[in-house]
Amino acid sequence: MENEEEELIEETITDNDEDKELPEFDGEDISREVVVPGEVLTEDTKNFLPGRGTIFNKERNKIISLNIGLKQINKNYINVIPLKGFYTPRAGDKVIALVTDKNPVKYRCDINAKDEGVLKPRNTVKRGKTRGFRGGGSESADNSTDKYQIGDILIVKVLSADRLNQPELTTVGQYLGKRRDGIVISIDPPKIPRVIGRNGSMIKMLKNLTKSNIFVTQNGRIWLKGENIAYERLLIDAIKKIEREAHTVGLTDRITKYIDNEKKIRGIN
Amino acid sequence: MMNTKRVISTIEKNYILNNLRKEERIDGRGLWEYRDWTIKPDVISSAEGSADVTLGDTKIITGLKYDVGAPFPDLPEEGVCTFMAELLPLASPIFERGPPSEQSIELARVVDRGIRHADCVQTKKLCIKANKAVYILFVDLYVINYSGNLIDAGGISSLTTLISSHIPEGKWVDDQIEWTGKYLTGETIVNELPIVTTYGKINDIIFLDPNLPEELVSDGKISISVTEDKITSIQKSGLATFSLEEIDMLTKKSMEIGKKLRKELNLWQYKVKY
Amino acid sequence: MPLIIKDEYPEKLFREDGKRLDGREKHELRPIKMEVGVLKNADGSAYLEWGNNKIFAAVYGPRDVHPHYLAKPDKGILRVFYRMATFSVFERKRPAPGRREKEISMVLTDCLEPLLFLELYPGNSFEVFINVMNADGGTRCACATVAALALADAGVPMRSLVTAVAVGKIDGELVTDLSGIEDKAGEADLPCAITWFNEEFDGKMDLEEFEKCLTLAKNALTKIHEIQLNVLKNKYIAIQEEYSGGKN
Numbered sequence: 029m030e031n032e033e034e035e036l037i038e039e040t041i042t043d044n045d046e047d048k049e050l051p052e053f054d055g056e057d058i059s060r061e062v063v064v065p066g067e068v069l070t071e072d073t074k075n076f077l078p079g080r081g082t083i084f085n086k087e088r089n090k091i092i093s094l095n096i097g098l099k100q101i102n103k104n105y106i107n108v109i110p111l112k113g114f115y116t117p118r119a120g121d122k123v124i125a126l127v128t129d130k131n132p133v134k135y136r137c138d139i140n141a142k143d144e145g146v147l148k149p150r151n152t153v154k155r156g157k158t159r160g161f162r163g164g165g166s167e168s169a170d171n172s173t174d175k176y177q178i179g180d181i182l183i184v185k186v187l188s189a190d191r192l193n194q195p196e197l198t199t200v201g202q203y204l205g206k207r208r209d210g211i212v213i214s215i216d217p218p219k220i221p222r223v224i225g226r227n228g229s230m231i232k233m234l235k236n237l238t239k240s241n242i243f244v245t246q247n248g249r250i251w252l253k254g255e256n257i258a259y260e261r262l263l264i265d266a267i268k269k270i271e272r273e274a275h276t277v278g279l280t281d282r283i284t285k286y287i288d289n290e291k292k293i294r295g296i297n
Numbered sequence: 298m299m300n301t302k303r304v305i306s307t308i309e310k311n312y313i314l315n316n317l318r319k320e321e322r323i324d325g326r327g328l329w330e331y332r333d334w335t336i337k338p339d340v341i342s343s344a345e346g347s348a349d350v351t352l353g354d355t356k357i358i359t360g361l362k363y364d365v366g367a368p369f370p371d372l373p374e375e376g377v378c379t380f381m382a383e384l385l386p387l388a389s390p391i392f393e394r395g396p397p398s399e400q401s402i403e404l405a406r407v408v409d410r411g412i413r414h415a416d417c418v419q420t421k422k423l424c425i426k427a428n429k430a431v432y433i434l435f436v437d438l439y440v441i442n443y444s445g446n447l448i449d450a451g452g453i454s455s456l457t458t459l460i461s462s463h464i465p466e467g468k469w470v471d472d473q474i475e476w477t478g479k480y481l482t483g484e485t486i487v488n489e490l491p492i493v494t495t496y497g498k499i500n501d502i503i504f505l506d507p508n509l510p511e512e513l514v515s516d517g518k519i520s521i522s523v524t525e526d527k528i529t530s531i532q533k534s535g536l537a538t539f540s541l542e543e544i545d546m547l548t549k550k551s552m553e554i555g556k557k558l559r560k561e562l563n564l565w566q567y568k569v570k571y
Numbered sequence: 572m573p574l575i576i577k578d579e580y581p582e583k584l585f586r587e588d589g590k591r592l593d594g595r596e597k598h599e600l601r602p603i604k605m606e607v608g609v610l611k612n613a614d615g616s617a618y619l620e621w622g623n624n625k626i627f628a629a630v631y632g633p634r635d636v637h638p639h640y641l642a643k644p645d646k647g648i649l650r651v652f653y654r655m656a657t658f659s660v661f662e663r664k665r666p667a668p669g670r671r672e673k674e675i676s677m678v679l680t681d682c683l684e685p686l687l688f689l690e691l692y693p694g695n696s697f698e699v700f701i702n703v704m705n706a707d708g709g710t711r712c713a714c715a716t717v718a719a720l721a722l723a724d725a726g727v728p729m730r731s732l733v734t735a736v737a738v739g740k741i742d743g744e745l746v747t748d749l750s751g752i753e754d755k756a757g758e759a760d761l762p763c764a765i766t767w768f769n770e771e772f773d774g775k776m777d778l779e780e781f782e783k784c785l786t787l788a789k790n791a792l793t794k795i796h797e798i799q800l801n802v803l804k805n806k807y808i809a810i811q812e813e814y815s816g817g818k819n
Contacts, residue, residue: 060811062804065686065723066731081728094728096803111807113726114614114633128304138304142633142695179307191693211312218726257321264323275807276814341705342623344658354611358704360658381666386652387629387700389612393637394652396667437657437666439702441627442610 060275062111063093069106079105097218098275111275115217115247117141117189122204124212124249125197127180130173137182140214140247143194147184149173151198181207183243183251203243210241210253213264215271217248222274223267230270230280237287238263258296262287303391310499310514317502322511324353328504329550331558334453338461338567346462346483348567350454353508354444356388359454361436363464365474368424368431376423376431380409382438382451389443400447404438407493407532408451411522414529415491418459422485426469432481434464445512448520452493453562459487461567483568490564491529492555495520496547498537503547505554521548523555580756584741591746591753593622598747600736600791605717605802607724613700615725617802619717622750623707626714628721632697647692651680653714655703675711682715683722686729697727708751709737712762716795723803734796737762738784745783747791763788 063069069091070076078084079102081095093099097108117123117139125137125145135147152175176182182197183204189195199205215223223244224231235242240254240263250267254260266287273279291297313323320328332353341347346361368375382405384392392398397405412418423432436458438451460483467474497507497515507515517537522530528548533539539547584592595601601622610616613629620626636642653676657664679701687697699721701714712735719733739749741757754760761784 062807062811064732064800064803065729067800083730092730094730095726096723110726112615112724126304126306142635142692177307179304179310181306181308207308209308209311211309212306216726257316257319257323261323261325273810273814276811278814282814341625341656341658342707343661343705347658358656360656360704362658362663364663381657383666385654385700385702386631386698387610387613387616387627387702390631390634435657435663439656439704441702443612 060277061099062096062275063099063108064096065094067093069093069099069108076101076104076106079107081108081110082106110218112216113218115139115141117143117145117186117195117247119186119188121186121189121246123184123186123197123245123247124243124251125182125184127176127178127182130176130178132173135173135176137184137197139184139186139195139197140217140249141195145184145186145195145197147176147182147197147199149175151187151196151200152176154200176206181212181251183207183245207251210251211260212249212251213267214248215250215267217246219271219274220244220246220248222279223250223270225280230283233280233284234263234266234287237284237291238266258294262290262294262296265290305510305513309510313511313514314499314502317499317504322504322508324508326506328502329554331449331506331554332508334562336453336457336562336564336567338457339569345464346458346460348454348457348461350450350457351442352446352450352453352506354442355440355446355450356442357438357440357447357450357454359436359438359451359458361434361458361462364433364435365425365430365467366433368428372420373428374424374431375420376433378412378418378420378423378434378436380405380412380436380438380455382408382440382447384440384443384447387442388440392440392443401440403532403534404440404447404451407448407520407530408438408455410530410532411452411491411493411520412455415489415522415524415527417456417487417489417491419486419488422481425467425474430467430469430474432464443509445508445510446495446506448495449493449506452491452522453564456487456490456564457567459483460564461569462486463569482570489524490559491522491524492551492558493520493522493530494551494554494558498535498539503539503543505550519544519547521551523548523551525556525559526552528552581752584753584756585744591741591750593750595748597744598787598790600748600794601750603795603798605720605798607720607802607806613721613725615721615723615727617717617720617724619713619720621709621713621716622748623705624703624710624713625705626701626703626710626717628699628701628714628717630697630699630718630721630725630727632725632727633692633695634698636694636696642694642696645690645693647687647689647695647697649680649684649687649689649697649699651676651683651699651701651718653679653701653703653711655706659703659706675714678711679715679718682733682735683718686719686722686731686733688728688730691728697722706751708749708754709762711735712737716799720799720802732796732799734792734799735762736788736791736795738787738791745787747787761788763792 071090078091093108095110097110100107123139125139127135128138129136137145139145184197187196187198238259243251335351337349340349341360344360349358382401384401386392463480466477466479466481496503496519498517517535519533604620606618609618610629615630617628699718715733715735737749738747739760741753
């Protein structure tokens with residue numbers, strides 16, 4: 029069965045500029061110290077400022093962690109990389125959406141965030157694909173909600189997301205659109221970067237060793253399709269292991285060994 | 298798989314169905330296999346009987362409390378055993394707060410029926426004084442985590458609770474109750490061990506012990522309660538229909554599976570000596 | 572005509588050897604065990620055993636508010652639902668929520684709300700479900716303690732955790748961590764929660780004893796807080812130690 033867009037090659041999460049600033053789990057400047065909400069990270073407020081996941085206390089003489097996470101120092105900012113958390117949509121994010129409802133003017137989608145996403149028909153059809161005049165063309169082609177059904181899995185991009193409105197989505201773009209086969213699993217959104225790895229090292233390894241197609245997205249959801257169910261089970265187990273051990277070093281090697289080992293134990297080759 | 302609330306994706310349903318056709322399930326089981334059971338009896342100090350049972354990730358904690366009261370007028374020499382179930386919101390975002398839902402009532406009633414029609418609880422032994430005082434047993438099931446197949450987990454949880462129970466023994470003396478200081482235990486109260494086995498059906502495929510995704514995509518379910526040699530109750534739910542041949546096949550399977558499970562779990566090991 | 576054996580209150584709450592009825596010293600805590608992440612369908616969860624108390628807590632959020640009219644446009648809301656199982660107490664409790672449960676739900680909400688940054692989640696709610704399977708004194712303290720863990724496990728940003736314990740007076744002596752019998756038969760009972768020192772007072776005590784109580788509470792709370800921290804961290808540290816030899 030074919031998926032709506034061309035065959036997948038790469039699956040990396042979109043490049044937001046902000047992303048480049050976010051520390052990754054296997055960065056060298058992560059202290060690997062696990063901290064919890066309310067924990068004092070430093071009392072040296074002369075030299076440090078609160079960064080991500082941290083805050084001054086009332087008297088402004090301490091910096092406190094807001095989350096369970098790993099303590100990280102970046103220049104003079106103290107950050108806490110959360111180990112648990114929920115997904116907050118941002119413009120540019122690629123996510124996996126499940127169509128939960130539709131009416132003639134829009135689709136409603138579960139994107140694993142506190143608000144449902146909205147997909148409007150005009151964002152499901154490429155501009156210019158319709159015959160007709162410049163800037164117009166056949167209006168009816170992109171006005172109806174016949175294209176997708178409740179229960180469909182779509183890879184979408186977040187067009188806009190702010191505090192007041194529901195996030196707006198689109199299926200127009202590379203690698204976006206409906207998936208007709210495969211399966212979707214969920215992991216903690218903060219652990220997603222680990223499944224990709226530095227420069228995609230982890231995900232490349234996973235794809236090669238398990239002969240699978242994998243699409244990893246920001247909202248913690250991962251679409252995958254293997255050659256057979258045995259490979260798929262192994263891949264899912266490997267991803268769950270990455271999720272559990274995301275905060276450790278040497279993970280890529282360890283997962284590689286795990287997969288090789290399990291293949292022998294399970295009799296897959 | 299994906300943490301959804303109520304809608305399950307089409308590709309997941311297809312995935313489950315296509316693999317079931319090849320007799321494959323995502324957790325590696327065969328079509329007629331149970332997930333792993335763990336059973337812990339007598340876990341609640343304030344209850345006269347209790348059990349913490351997990352089937353796969355489904356977890357139910359059950360407790361038994363007793364009261365003494367007047368019997369039903371049409372059964373003057375028999376005690377009463379009544380079941381209640383609550384699907385706690387902690388068990389799943391699908392479960393809402395509030396009065397018992399259809400699903401929780403179904404759970405309580407199916408478990409009740411399976412046990413009642415098997416003559417499992419010896420209600421005649423729960424009589425202190427005919428027409429005046431009998432034991433009333435309240436068996437309350439709390440679903441702590443929902444991962445499919447609450448009924449079978451509920452059944453085993455209830456049986457374990459009853460078997461591990463220890464209820465103060467009362468005698469009727471001089472027109473009132475005197476407590477002897479001894480206890481009625483599971484050995485006295487429980488006679489038979491009915492096992493309830495639940496099957497899911499998707500299209501034309503039937504399989505034992507649906508896990509969560511399987512249950513959410515099933516067209517229907519059927520639960521069959523069996524003792525060593527008899528069928529004691531059948532309950533079907535959902536839109537799916539079952540042909541006579543299918544029911545015949547399933548009742549035979551249930552006897553087999555029931556025998557095997559009874560042996561494997563060996564629930565009598567959980568009786569207490571008080 | 573229900574006739575059941577009553578749990579009788581013992582006359583003395585101290586034994587011949589000076590220890591309490593369950594063998595503890597005056598300021599000894601009961602055994603406490605905690606776990607996080609035990610319920611996979613919830614956004615965050617925790618389980619606690621404290622003496623005979625057995626309590627589950629689960630958090631859902633941020634999510635839509637039901638019923639909708641309770642939603643606030645400028646900030647999120649926190650709702651705590653405390654329920655006890657029918658068999659959690661000696662006399663079977665009726666299944667439907669009672670006044671005491673509603674009151675404790677409110678007390679717990681007041682205790683937990685200051686920890687959260689609700690202004691970041693307008694129109695949404697955080698719901699904490701606490702179910703007591705077995706109760707034996709100090710239940711509301713145990714609930715505050717386990718609810719804080721569940722919120723942390725859900726990844727909700729928090730100003731700090733909450734830790735709670737009850738101190739009180741039995742047979743004229745000040746003790747820490749009252750068990751069920753001590754709670755019922757003793758003279759005074761003071762559950763304390765730290766941070767944001769919420770106090771709720773129950774009973775008779777003079778000012779000097781009250782201050783002593785607070786000091787006792789602080790000692791006990793520090794110990795319990797240690798357990799909370801360890802439970803949250805160990806999940807990750809154990810894995811780190813298993814796999815890395817390097818400095819953490």
